[in-house]
Amino acid sequence: MTDSDTTLRSVIIWICEGTWRATVDAALSLAPAPARFTVLHVTSPTAADTARGAYLGLLGRGGRDPGARFDEVAAEAAADLVAAAARRLGRPCERLEIQDHSERAVVAASAHADLLIVARDGDRSRLGPKSLGRATRFVVDHAACPVLLVWPDAAPDVGTMPPPPHHPHLDGR
Amino acid sequence: MLALVAVLAWAVIRPRGWPEAVAAVPAAVILIAAGAIPASDAGTEARRLGPVIGFLIAILVLAHLCDDDGLFRACGAWLARSSDGRPRRLLALVFVAAAVTTAVLSLDTTVVLLTPVVFATAARLEVRSRPHVYACTHLANSASLLLPVSNLTNLLAFAASGLAFGRFAALMTMPWLAVIATEYVVFGRFFASDLGAAPRPPPDRGAEQAALPVFTVVVVALTLAGFVVASAAGVSPAWAALAGAAVLAGRALARRRATPLSLLRAADLPFGLFVLGLGVVVQAVVANGLGRALAPLLPSGTSLLALLAIAALAAALANVCNNLPAVLVLLPLTAASGSGAVLAMLLGVNIGPNLTYTGSLATLLWRRTLRRHGEVPDLGEFTRLGLLTVPAGLVLAVLALWVGLRALGG
Numbered sequence: 120m121t122d123s124d125t126t127l128r129s130v131i132i133w134i135c136e137g138t139w140r141a142t143v144d145a146a147l148s149l150a151p152a153p154a155r156f157t158v159l160h161v162t163s164p165t166a167a168d169t170a171r172g173a174y175l176g177l178l179g180r181g182g183r184d185p186g187a188r189f190d191e192v193a194a195e196a197a198a199d200l201v202a203a204a205a206r207r208l209g210r211p212c213e214r215l216e217i218q219d220h221s222e223r224a225v226v227a228a229s230a231h232a233d234l235l236i237v238a239r240d241g242d243r244s245r246l247g248p249k250s251l252g253r254a255t256r257f258v259v260d261h262a263a264c265p266v267l268l269v270w271p272d273a274a275p276d277v278g279t280m281p282p283p284p285h286h287p288h289l290d291g292r
Numbered sequence: 293m294l295a296l297v298a299v300l301a302w303a304v305i306r307p308r309g310w311p312e313a314v315a316a317v318p319a320a321v322i323l324i325a326a327g328a329i330p331a332s333d334a335g336t337e338a339r340r341l342g343p344v345i346g347f348l349i350a351i352l353v354l355a356h357l358c359d360d361d362g363l364f365r366a367c368g369a370w371l372a373r374s375s376d377g378r379p380r381r382l383l384a385l386v387f388v389a390a391a392v393t394t395a396v397l398s399l400d401t402t403v404v405l406l407t408p409v410v411f412a413t414a415a416r417l418e419v420r421s422r423p424h425v426y427a428c429t430h431l432a433n434s435a436s437l438l439l440p441v442s443n444l445t446n447l448l449a450f451a452a453s454g455l456a457f458g459r460f461a462a463l464m465t466m467p468w469l470a471v472i473a474t475e476y477v478v479f480g481r482f483f484a485s486d487l488g489a490a491p492r493p494p495p496d497r498g499a500e501q502a503a504l505p506v507f508t509v510v511v512v513a514l515t516l517a518g519f520v521v522a523s524a525a526g527v528s529p530a531w532a533a534l535a536g537a538a539v540l541a542g543r544a545l546a547r548r549r550a551t552p553l554s555l556l557r558a559a560d561l562p563f564g565l566f567v568l569g570l571g572v573v574v575q576a577v578v579a580n581g582l583g584r585a586l587a588p589l590l591p592s593g594t595s596l597l598a599l600l601a602i603a604a605l606a607a608a609l610a611n612v613c614n615n616l617p618a619v620l621v622l623l624p625l626t627a628a629s630g631s632g633a634v635l636a637m638l639l640g641v642n643i644g645p646n647l648t649y650t651g652s653l654a655t656l657l658w659r660r661t662l663r664r665h666g667e668v669p670d671l672g673e674f675t676r677l678g679l680l681t682v683p684a685g686l687v688l689a690v691l692a693l694w695v696g697l698r699a700l701g702g
Contacts, residue, residue: 136418137379166411166425169674173403173429176614176645188408196415242488252485 127155128233132212133225133258134160134204138238138271143207145236145269156212158204159228161221162197222257229262238271246279295319296577299570300613311562316569320576329576341571343530344447345564348398350533351441355401356558357540358512360549361505367393368409369502372417379419379487383479386410386424390431391472395438396516402432423483426677430475434643434685438468441519441533444567445619445641452627453634457523462700463631466692467639471685478680511539567616574620582621590625594632596694602626602633603690606640607682611648615641632697639689646685647678 130150132142146156171186194216201214217224229235237258241250251259259266299316324334358364367389375382389410394402407428414421436443439461440450450460480487518532544550589605591598609618619641626633 136415136420163422165673166421169422169425169429170403170407170411172674173407173432176433177400177403185404185408189411192408192412192415196412200418240485242484244488249485 127153129157129231130154130234130236131157131159131228131232132204132208132236133238134158134200135221135238135240136200138240139200139204140207141269141271142236142238143204145267146208149267150234150236154234156208156210157215157228157232158201158208158212159215159217159225160197160201160204161217161219161224162193163221164218165220167193222254222261225254225258226261226263229258229264229266232264234265234267235262236267236269238269240271243275246275295323296573296613296617299573300617311566313562313565313569316566316573318569320569320572323573323576329572329579333575333579334572337571337575338568340451341448341568343528344444344451345567347441347447347528347530347533348444348567349559349561349564350530350537351398352400352560353555353558354512354515354533354537354540355397355405356555357537357544357550358397358401358505358508359405360544361508361540362502363505363508364405364409365502366504367406368413370504371410371413375417375419377417377419379423380480382414382417382419383423383427383483383487384476386427387431387472387476390428391435391468394432394435395442395468396512398441399432399436399443402428407432420486423479423486426483426674427475427479430479430646430677430681431472433645434471434475434681435468436642437464437471437639437689439464439519440529443638443642445615446638448619449623449634449638452623453631455631457529458520459700460635461520463635463693463696464638466696467635467689470688470692471643474685474688475681478677478684482677482680507543508540511536570617571620574617578621578624583625586621587625590622590629590633592629592633594630594636594694594697596691598629599632599636599690599694600687602629602636603640603686606637607644607647607686608640610641610644615645632693635693636690639686639693643682643686643689647675647682 128151130146132146134142143158150156167186167189170189171184174184174186197216201216205212205214215228217228225235225237235258237255239250240252240255243250255268259268299312299319320334323329324331371382371385371389375385390402390406393406407425410424410428411421414424436446440446440457446460450457453460455463515532515536518535519529522529522532541550541555545552545555586605591601606618606622609622612618619637622637622641623634626637
């Protein structure tokens with residue numbers, strides 16, 4: 120790797136609630152050793168919007184909108200998470216906290232990166248198309264750089280792979 | 293009709309943060325002055341609504357004092373402890389907390405006081421908060437079927453239906469359970485990827501201890517018992533709510549945890565005025581043609597098909613404007629067909645709003661104001677979830693009500 124001498128590779132670690140440890144650990148063990156790390160967290164406005172909408176549904180109760188409290192709690196939680204991830208990484212890193220719809224913000228951030236590290240976040244009780252959540256699926260499809268997709272817990276055994284599809288017209292011969 | 297639209301639009305936009313009553317009360321006065329509704333009819337409507345609003349205010353103060361006493365903090369700590377950081381278990385517990393809070397302390401309490409606690413708890417546990425926040429906002433509507441105090445719509449209908457408190461609760465228990473079960477099944481599938489996401493974080497992180505305010509819980513339980521006893525004795529259950537609120541308020545004042553001013557603010561008197569104004573405006577709209585237009589659409593009787601039609605029409609109307617005007621419009625029309633029809637109408641106006649946040653008129657206006665601030669709310673997910681839960685929940689709830697009416701006698 121000769122070009123790493125001149126410019127360091129840029130590695131973005133997308134951290135999400137519950138799965139962030141695996142992405143940080145992957146950055147430590149699998150990313151190029153000298154690299155420019157960015158810890159990225161995206162707060163989606165959906166939860167606060169939902170609360171605001173429900174509050175509006177209570178027609179006529181002006182002035183006690185819980186939405187503002189949501190933004191505070193969300194910002195605090197995001198800062199805590201990013202700080203915890205930076206601590207676990209233990210290397211100098213840039214911290215990026217964005218408020219937007221996760222999938223689009225992450226793809227936009229990947230535009231100038233050399234590697235994006237993402238944890239799988241789907242329903243892993245049934246390993247199939249749905250075992251990648253919507254946002255993760257979008258990021259994998261649209262990211263502008265290589266994506267390192269890691270298991271948030273232990274990777275499954277090869278034996279969990281479903282049997283090959285059945286072809287009756289071939290089996291009969 | 294224009295007056296009604298103007299009052300609702302004002303309530304959503306709230307220019308300069310002025311109270312909603314600023315538009316509703318003058319609108320009512322103008323309609324009376326213009327002769328759209330005789331002053332005596334407006335007076336009757338106000339006398340009918342007055343005690344209902346007083347009842348609601350007592351409940352709002354009671355809930356506010358419960359919050360001051362740390363009831364919802366304790367609830368958050370309980371959720372964190374008992375869920376053990378597992379998203380699916382947390383969802384089940386949030387369902388219990390939101391359903392009980394909504395039923396006993398009204399949907400306002402769930403939206404304003406419980407939802408932020410649930411959000412903060414999920415954040416502290418590093419669990420994705422979306423399913424749990426949606427659970428609160430959905431159950432604030434759909435779990436508000438059980439008791440007259442659960443929803444202002446119920447209080448209005450309760451006053452008109454002539455049912456006793458205990459009988460109302462008995463007839464609504466099955467629909468309440470049916471709709472909560474429907475929501476739970478749909479949520480489990482809809483949010484499968486969020487609920488499956490998190491391996492458990494270390495359990496020591498952010499453990500918060502908050503003691504259950506036992507005195508407060510006992511007062512709320514006694515108030516609840518008071519509703520049933522008072523109603524059975526022919527006394528308005530509003531007095532029980534007032535007594536419960538008075539006990540907690542007296543204690544808070546004595547301990548200097550509340551001031552007369554903070555209690556007055558919790559009582560939200562402008563809201564009472566808004567409902568009063570809205571009631572008169574709706575009365576005028578009904579008297580000037582809307583009542584005649586809707587009456588042929590409402591079937592009479594309490595056959596399963598009739599109940600379904602009433603609930604569907606009520607849900608549609610709640611989505612066109614908002615459930616508060618919807619119930620004011622439909623109440624006089626359904627009351628004639630007996631308590632079964634009134635309860636079916638309540639199923640519609642209480643479960644229906646989960647399809648559109650605030651009724652589509654209000655949602656349109658709301659989107660416009662948000663867009664001016666550079667934000668566009670993502671309504672796709674909310675609407676998909678609504679389409680999956682509302683029709684199924686409504687049909688099952690009506691079925692449960694029909695069975696209940698057969699078993700307990702309509």
